Amino acid sequence: MKIINVCQGSEEWHEVRYRKIGGTAAGDLMSKTSYDKLKLDLLGAHLEPFELEESFTSTAMQRGIELEPLARQYLEDYTGLVFNEYGWLQSDIDCLGISPDGLTEDKKISCEIKCPSRSVHMSYILGKTLPYFWQNMNYFAINKDLEKHYFISYRPESKIPGHIIELARDTEVYITKKIGGRVGDFADELLLNAAKMDKELKEILTDTKNKYML
Numbered sequence: 001m002k003i004i005n006v007c008q009g010s011e012e013w014h015e016v017r018y019r020k021i022g023g024t025a026a027g028d029l030m031s032k033t034s035y036d037k038l039k040l041d042l043l044g045a046h047l048e049p050f051e052l053e054e055s056f057t058s059t060a061m062q063r064g065i066e067l068e069p070l071a072r073q074y075l076e077d078y079t080g081l082v083f084n085e086y087g088w089l090q091s092d093i094d095c096l097g098i099s100p101d102g103l104t105e106d107k108k109i110s111c112e113i114k115c116p117s118r119s120v121h122m123s124y125i126l127g128k129t130l131p132y133f134w135q136n137m138n139y140f141a142i143n144k145d146l147e148k149h150y151f152i153s154y155r156p157e158s159k160i161p162g163h164i165i166e167l168a169r170d171t172e173v174y175i176t177k178k179i180g181g182r183v184g185d186f187a188d189e190l191l192l193n194a195a196k197m198d199k200e201l202k203e204i205l206t207d208t209k210n211k212y213m214l
Helices: 011-017 035-046 059-079 118-126 133-142 183-211
Strands: 002-004 088-090 109-114 148-154 162-167 172-174 180-182
Touching (some): 035 183, 059 148, 109 133
8 A cells, every 4th residue: 555645635636546446436346337337437537638627516515525624533532543634545456546534643543534414414323234335445455454444424413423433354344234244355355346447457458559559
């Protein structure tokens, strides 16, 4: 794993993430129906230069941006840890990485923060499945030294402002109400898919460049 220190949201950060599978796209990597579409998008990106596009920020997204520092502080108070901000964690697999919401100085504990709506927050509190399943698994897949990871759903308006799930590699988690397993096994599965995707991308790009003499 390599840490790239760029400010999240900056042009440099967007360029680092270009042509990469991050936390959000990890679910597409693990989906039989979305895998090929993701591959085509990545292939297309490899044949086009990076260009910063103006992105739309919804009310919900803006809320998350504003509340994330408060959520991080809530988690720090809860755990007694300090979570530093880093721009990008690059996997040893070229196409895979993640923008962490927090990582301790020793790089052994990380966190993923969400600041959802009232109904979604309650669904996380009452639910059996792990929210943002593959995004959370991606932390363990990328960081081989990771010992613990926290998912926090933060909603300061609620009497339960912080719903916190603590994960380790041997933690049992559910991807659906009936299908579950160990975090470490799911992380290994994600790594295998990422390696497969990386190999396919490089082979197709080589063939395409040879065909079109690029």
